[in-house]
Amino acid sequence: MKLRHAVILLGLLAVSPATHAHELRPAYLEMREVKTGEFSVLWKTPMLGDMRLSLEPEFSGEAKPATPVSTRTTPGAAVQTWTLRALALRGQTLLIRGLDSTMTDALVRCEFADGTTWSQRLSPAQPSALIPARQTAWAVAGVYVQLGIEHILFGIDHLLFVLGLLLLVQARWMLLKTITAFTVAHSLTLAIATLGYASAPGAPLNAAIALSILFLGPEIVRMWRGETSLTIRKPWLVAFCFGLLHGFGFASALSNTGLPRADLPLALLTFNVGVEIGQVAFVGLVVLLERSFRQLEFCWPVWVLRAPGYAIGSLGAFWTIQRTVMMFR
Amino acid sequence: MKKQKTESTKLKTLRRATRISQGVFWAAVLMWPMSALAHTRGGEAIGFLSGAQHPVSGLDHVLAMIAVGLWGAQLGAPAVWVLPVTFPMVMAFGGMLGLMGVKLPGIEIGIAASAIALGFVVFREAKPKLWLAAVLVGFFAVFHGHAHGTELPPGGNGLLYSIGFVIATGCLHATGIAIGLIHRWPAGRAVLRLAGGGVAVAGVLFLWRALA
Amino acid sequence: MKHSVILLSIGALLLAASPAQAHLMNSGFGPFYDGLAHPFLVPDDLLPVIALTLLAGLRGARCGRWVVFALPSAWLAGMAAAAVIHLPSGPVWMTCALTIVLGALAAADRPWPVALVVGLAAVAGATHGFGNGRELAAIKGGGLAMAGIASALFVVSALTAGQLATLRAHWARVAVRVAGSWIAAIGLLMLGWSMRTGQ
Numbered sequence: 001m002k003l004r005h006a007v008i009l010l011g012l013l014a015v016s017p018a019t020h021a022h023e024l025r026p027a028y029l030e031m032r033e034v035k036t037g038e039f040s041v042l043w044k045t046p047m048l049g050d051m052r053l054s055l056e057p058e059f060s061g062e063a064k065p066a067t068p069v070s071t072r073t074t075p076g077a078a079v080q081t082w083t084l085r086a087l088a089l090r091g092q093t094l095l096i097r098g099l100d101s102t103m104t105d106a107l108v109r110c111e112f113a114d115g116t117t118w119s120q121r122l123s124p125a126q127p128s129a130l131i132p133a134r135q136t137a138w139a140v141a142g143v144y145v146q147l148g149i150e151h152i153l154f155g156i157d158h159l160l161f162v163l164g165l166l167l168l169v170q171a172r173w174m175l176l177k178t179i180t181a182f183t184v185a186h187s188l189t190l191a192i193a194t195l196g197y198a199s200a201p202g203a204p205l206n207a208a209i210a211l212s213i214l215f216l217g218p219e220i221v222r223m224w225r226g227e228t229s230l231t232i233r234k235p236w237l238v239a240f241c242f243g244l245l246h247g248f249g250f251a252s253a254l255s256n257t258g259l260p261r262a263d264l265p266l267a268l269l270t271f272n273v274g275v276e277i278g279q280v281a282f283v284g285l286v287v288l289l290e291r292s293f294r295q296l297e298f299c300w301p302v303w304v305l306r307a308p309g310y311a312i313g314s315l316g317a318f319w320t321i322q323r324t325v326m327m328f329r
Numbered sequence: 330m331k332k333q334k335t336e337s338t339k340l341k342t343l344r345r346a347t348r349i350s351q352g353v354f355w356a357a358v359l360m361w362p363m364s365a366l367a368h369t370r371g372g373e374a375i376g377f378l379s380g381a382q383h384p385v386s387g388l389d390h391v392l393a394m395i396a397v398g399l400w401g402a403q404l405g406a407p408a409v410w411v412l413p414v415t416f417p418m419v420m421a422f423g424g425m426l427g428l429m430g431v432k433l434p435g436i437e438i439g440i441a442a443s444a445i446a447l448g449f450v451v452f453r454e455a456k457p458k459l460w461l462a463a464v465l466v467g468f469f470a471v472f473h474g475h476a477h478g479t480e481l482p483p484g485g486n487g488l489l490y491s492i493g494f495v496i497a498t499g500c501l502h503a504t505g506i507a508i509g510l511i512h513r514w515p516a517g518r519a520v521l522r523l524a525g526g527g528v529a530v531a532g533v534l535f536l537w538r539a540l541a
Numbered sequence: 542m543k544h545s546v547i548l549l550s551i552g553a554l555l556l557a558a559s560p561a562q563a564h565l566m567n568s569g570f571g572p573f574y575d576g577l578a579h580p581f582l583v584p585d586d587l588l589p590v591i592a593l594t595l596l597a598g599l600r601g602a603r604c605g606r607w608v609v610f611a612l613p614s615a616w617l618a619g620m621a622a623a624a625v626i627h628l629p630s631g632p633v634w635m636t637c638a639l640t641i642v643l644g645a646l647a648a649a650d651r652p653w654p655v656a657l658v659v660g661l662a663a664v665a666g667a668t669h670g671f672g673n674g675r676e677l678a679a680i681k682g683g684g685l686a687m688a689g690i691a692s693a694l695f696v697v698s699a700l701t702a703g704q705l706a707t708l709r710a711h712w713a714r715v716a717v718r719v720a721g722s723w724i725a726a727i728g729l730l731m732l733g734w735s736m737r738t739g740q
Contacts, residue, residue, distance in 0.1 A: 030697075103571070150570055289696065292703020296609065297602040410715040414648050414722045421726035426732030478733060487734035488584055489726045499723055 025076065025256060026121075027096070027106040029057055031084065033113040038066065040083040044077050046104060052078040053102055060093035061084060094120075094130035107143070117141045117263060130266050140263050141270040148274020152282070157209055158320065160247055161284055164216030164312045166286050168223060169235050179283055181236040183242025186250060187272055193251030194268050200248040203327040209249050210319035212242040217313020224309070250275060380493025383477055384501060389440050389535045390473055391501060396447035396528045397466055398505015399521055402512050403454055408462055409509075413502045415463060416470055417495055423471035424494075432502020436476050437539035443469030444532030451525025454518075572682030575715055576689020579673075580697060586673070589636070589665050592643035592724040594698045595717050598705025599650055605702035607659045613694040615663040619670025620687045624678035631668050633735040638666050640728030647721025650714060666694075 028044040045046075045053050052073075063086035071080045086092070089110065096106045102124060110118040110131065119140050120129045165182065169175045174245055192198050215238075219231040231238045254271050385391055401412040426433065433439075446465065449455075457465075477494065508524075511517030580586050590612070597608035623630070643661060646653055673690065677683040708714055 100663045153570055153574065216621060283738055285696065289703075292699045295602065295701070295703045297706075298731045348716065410719070414715070414718050417722050417726035418645065418648065421729035425729045425733030425736075428730070428737045430737065478730070487738070488727070489730055491730035491734070492584065494730065495723045495726045499719065 010155060015123050026104055027053070027055055027099075029096075029108045031089070031108075031110045033089075033111060034083075034101045036113055037085060037090065039086065039110075041082050041084050042078075043069055043080040043082075045075065045080075045216075046077055053098070053104065055096055055098045055102070055106065057108075058095045058097050059086065059089070060095070061091070063089065063092065073260065090131050093128055093130050094122075097127075100124050100128035107147075119263075121146065137263070137266060140266055144270040145274040146279070147254075148271040148276075149278040150274075151250065151271075152275045152278030155249075155253075157213060158249070158279075160213050160312055160315060161209075161216065161242065161246065162279060162282060163286065163308065164213060164220065165235060165239055166283065167220050167309055167312070168216060168232065174235065175231045175287075176240045178236045179279075182239040182243040182246070183276060183279070185240045186247035186275075189244045189247025190254070190272055190275075191247075191268060192249045193248050193256055194264070200245075200252075202252055203323065205245070205248050205252065207320060207323035207327055208245050210316055210323050211243055213312060214316030214320050215242070217309065220309040220312065224306070362425040372398070377489040378492040380490035381497040383480070383490075383494055384497040386442035388531070389444055390476075392528045392531055393440065393443045393447055393469065393473065394498060394501035395505040395508070396451055396525065398502045398507075399451050399509045399524060400447060400462070401502075402460065402506050402509020403451065403521065404456060404459075408459055408507060411459065411463065412466060413506070415497065416466060416502065417498060419470040420474035420498065421491075421495065423474025424478035425474075426471070427475040427480075433472070433475050436472055436479075438536065439469065439472035440476060441532050441539050443472060444535055445529050446532075447532075448525045448527070448529030448532055452522050452529060453525075454522060572680075572685040573689040576657055576677075576686035577693045578693075579686070579690050580693045581681060585636070586669050588724055588727060589640045589643055589669065590694065591701070592640060592647055592721060593658075593662055593665060594701035595705065595721050595724075596643055596647040596653075597662070597698065598702040598708070599647060599714065599717055600653060600655065600658055602706045604655045604658050605698075605706050607655060608662045608702060609695060609699045611659050611662040612698050613691040615666025616670035616673075616694055617687060617691040619667040619672075620674035620677060620690070621654070622667075623671045623674025624683070627675075628671075630672040630675065634732055636668060636672070637728050637732040637735060639668060641725050641732065644721045645726025645729055648718050650718050650721075691702045 025046045027046060029041040030042040031185075034040050037154075043057065045055050047053070055167075063084055065082050066085040067083040069080050069082040071078060073079070090112075094108060096108075099106055099122060105124075106122045106127075108120045108122060108129070112118075117140065118131060121143050122129060162179070162182070166175065169178050193200065216231075219229060219238075222229055223232050250271075254268070264328075269305050384394070397412055401409040423433075425463065446469065450465075512521055515517060542690070560722075580590055591606060593612060597605045639661070643665065646658075646661075670690075674687070677686050680686070705717060
């Protein structure tokens with residue numbers, strides 16, 4: 001009885017981060033030095049319904065807008081542009097006012113006339129940063145690796161798909177092949193979409209990703225019943241095909257944050273590395289936990305063993321319906 | 330037939346991969362305390378470093394700890410692992426007394442005497458009963474711990490200092506036991522006894538310094 | 542931020558850990574992951590957890606199964622209680638004593654009754670959880686952080702106890718006992734330290 005409650009509790013714990021996932025979209029501040037001491041500023045803030053999050057960038061030193069601020073709204077975000085006059089932006093402290101009372105982050109990117117760039121991620125806990133004299137490629141890489149890890153850690157739909165694959169594939173060798181196929185596929189489409197060779201419309205894409213999760217549910221049940229199917233015989237094939245879809249999902253997340261044009265290949269590569277780190281950590285954790293449960297000789301009741309499979313199927317179905325409805329609204 | 334063979338190589342690779350992943354897991358487990366140290370608030374890592382430095386900074390202490398390891402290796406099982414299991418706790422008990430301000434007479438003399446006694450038993454290859462060996466080592470361990478307890482620098486983080494201190498002491502034991510492994514060869518036995526004699530002589534010097 | 546690249550190999554969660562409000566480190570991934578990282582980043586909480594899981598692992602699968610659930614639920618209960626009841630958290634000597642007892646029991650490696658180990662898991666979990674709870678209740682997303690801590694404890698205890706439960710090699714058990722002895726020694730020094738500083 002106690003065990004049962006604990007399992008339910010843990011199930012709830014596992015799902016809880018999802019509730020905050022929608023507030024994740026970070027704000028994006030881009031400042032490009034068009035001529036010495038003059039920056040063209042792009043400031044993208046996420047919208048909650050019709051409300052723009054009240055976030056404002058502030059500089060510690062001398063920096064004044066030279067043109068009036070023009071505002072337009074895109075779905076989910078407000079975009080403001082203006083020209084900023086600042087003789088020395090380096091050495092000033094940038095503060096995003098209001099960030100500390102939100103749950104979102106802000107990505108800041110500054111391109112100087114000398115070709116160097118500075119990227120920084122500001123968070124509610126750390127809403128300000130010093131614009132340093134120079135920033136290395138390492139620092140840019142660090143920002144995007146973290147972004148990639150974060151995207152997979154909070155992207156509950158991607159994790160659920162991987163969990164589905166883990167449930168479906170028992171043999172380790174096949175698991176390695178399957179996860180590799182998924183990785184190769186989503187890296188491919190992530191690169192293609194980010195570099196602008198192809199694109200997928202957002203709403204149908206989200207519905208299709210949900211469909212990929214829903215697809216795994218019945219296959220898992222089929223495997224329990226000892227039946228076979230193409231998915232069960234060749235899980236890597238399915239992982240590859242759906243991986244292509246998930247890659248477009250990653251790409252839209254990456255482009256939502258606003259991509260640096262100059263460092264595009266580096267940002268793309270390190271974002272992907274971050275995603276893989278998160279994914280490998282998740283797979284490793286699940287495999288090690290499963291091994292530990294075996295060594296601790298857990299005798300789970302059947303419904304506990306079945307629960308993850310049914311959870312994947314039902315959540316996939318729920319999201320598919322929800323996102324399909326959203327498509328036609 | 331061929332297919333079976335490739336399957337078995339695959340299995341082997343997998344087994345190796347599992348072992349590696351287990352290794353990574355344990356390495357990560359071991360790394361965690363380290364990362365915990367690296368990430369604590371400003372300057373506290375200093376506590377860990379000063380704690381780790383302390384046991385290796387005094388030659389008297391280092392020689393006595395290594396002698397414990399050497400003697401353990403000479404005595405063989407079960408002493409070789411009973412000593413490293415019990416010694417840290419007894420020494421920490423002495424350290425606790427020192428921290429609490431309990432006065433023990435003749436600490437410096439006790440430490441010098443421990444080097445003499447431990448060096449001597451290694452030199453003689455003495456093999457007393459396990460409990461007697463444990464009492465002897467434990468008695469001196471209290472002195473060593475007490476000295477470190479009272480010398481603990483004011484301020485700083487006590488926990489990190491303690492972790493560094495205990496880990497460094499454990500590593501000294503391990504060094505002694507590792508050196509003691511040469512006990513299985515006749516020439517190695519002679520070298521060990523000689524080393525014990527050296528520790529005892531050094532102990533006499535420490536005693537002279539403590540009394541002077 | 543620059544160091545994050547070097548630290549990648551250590552693990553994703555430790556990436557952006559930086560000084561943050563009272564005890565809860567900022568992992569950079571929100572409160573749930575802050576909580577998830579907490580037990581690994583705070584040695585005061587990590588030591589008794591390691592000692593307990595070593596002890597449970599040495600005692601075998603049955604004991605491990607109990608501890609895997611008893612520790613996180615007691616910790617969670619302690620945190621929840623601290624959020625509701627406003628009492629000062631337990632004295633430092635109590636957590637030190639718990640660490641000493643847990644480490645010493647692991648070092649001794651006797652067939653301790655499972656009930657004793659599970660009882661100690663509950664006491665240690667409740668005590669440390671109570672200590673965490675008041676800080677967490679005060680911050681935004683504290684509930685998520687608590688959930689993160691409990692999940693991390695479940696994972697850590699399952700992994701450690703699970704890997705140890707099948708240890709048969711003599712030297713491996715000795716290594717675990719030495720680790721227990723070290724933890725007990727650290728607890729003893731901490732006890733002396735807390736008396737000196739008069740906490």
